[in-house]
Amino acid sequence: MFRPLSVYIGTRYTRAKKRNHYISFISLTSMIGLTLGVLAMIVVLSVMNGFQKEMRSRILGMVPHAVLQLSSGAPLDNWAAVAAAASKHPEVVGAVPFTQLDGMLSFKGMMQPIEVDGVDPQQEPKVSIIGSHMLAGSLDALKAGESGVVIGEITARRFHVNVGDSLLLIVPESSATPGGITPRMQRLNVVGVFRVGAELDGTLALIHVDDAARLLRWQSGQVQSVRIAFKDLFQAPEIGAQIATELGAGYRSVDWTHTQGSLFGAMKMEKTMIGLLLLLIVAVAAFNIIATLIMVVADKRTDIAILRTLGMTPGQIMAVFMVQGSVIGVIGTLVGGTLGVIAAFNVTAIVSTLEKLAGTHIFSSDVYFINYLPSDVQALDVLLVCAAALTMSFLATLYPAWRAASTQPAESLRYE
Structure with missing residues (x-):
């Protein structure tokens, strides 16, 4: 199957683990961080949606x-x-x-x-x-x-x-x-x-x-x-x-x-603020992608110089590392999104099981408006979270890729 040269080299760099285990570990850490960030955002937003839905149906079903x-x-x-x-x-x-x-x-x-x-x-x-x-x-x-x-x-x-x-x-x-x-x-x-x-x-x-x-x-x-x-x-x-x-x-x-507007307004504000705070987890993972790619560029300076002497343009070199960073982002986002949706659909049963094992109620009607942890998975929230993660992952590749494209072959090969 035909693949562009930049895509082929970028995906190969992502799979290669023999030369520098530390860089591979950092790449894995970035991917896991992105996965956890996306998972957390989907679960928390689904729980907030669940609270809003239950309160609308229960409280506004009574008042x-x-x-x-x-x-x-x-x-x-x-x-x-x-x-x-x-x-x-x-x-x-x-x-x-x-x-x-x-x-x-x-x-x-x-x-x-x-x-x-x-x-x-x-x-x-x-x-x-x-x-x-x-x-x-x-x-x-x-x-x-x-x-x-x-x-x-x-x-x-x-x-x-x-x-x-x-x-x-x-x-x-x-x-x-x-x-x-x-x-x-x-x-x-x-x-x-x-x-x-x-x-x-x-x-x-x-x-x-x-x-x-x-x-x-x-x-x-x-x-x-x-x-x-x-x-x-x-x-x-x-x-x-x-x-x-x-x-x-x-x-x-x-x-x-x-009578109840301030309550639902506060819940909407809480959902927005919690979403923004959790987005910082994804941003941290994106910064890890930047650090990973910068180390990869430093490790691959000789390879970059050889590729330049063989005729690859700076744009193609830039695309190689953008592909590598994007692969980390795509895999982390897909895994996090899948696990997040599965966890959000089952969070009510999970918390109920924990309550039975602990022999206590985590959410009591004496304290909380709802006596269990509801969840309402909304496709728009999932898409927005995944889109934000992919966008930040892509933007994180730009600076390292530009650094790679700016590598001068003569300077890199001088001491080889």
């Missing part, structure tokens, strides 16, 4: 994509009409009554802050994933007037309660007293326990929307807002504002970017 409410903060009397108007938009998949309040849960002297959502258990599956994450009881067990509550698994574990037990809910209420706030208490019966594997398992509880109205001393049928779920949650700010405008000047839309 509202957007809510429509009166600008004055007054309760809605005609929530059904608002929901019907919102449902006409083709991007809306569900519009249901929703009331939210903050309070404290108490059980046998233990207390914790809690966010309480008033929901309609029959319509909630349209906008929430909670129905498919019940550990005990069911969402349908929430009945109007029966003071039922569905709590998260972390809350249940913290209080050592289960379905059938009772909790005390304390809700602050404005009053004319000197303190300005009077606690309002309500005994709630646990009718269900959910687990979504996120921090919401310890900060969220659900009651019937009519019970929430009674707690707030509203009329029966009044709700705080209408909760909306969209096909594409990233369109929530634009579409929510559009629907609120169509409803009239008295309405406003509050979407998930106001």
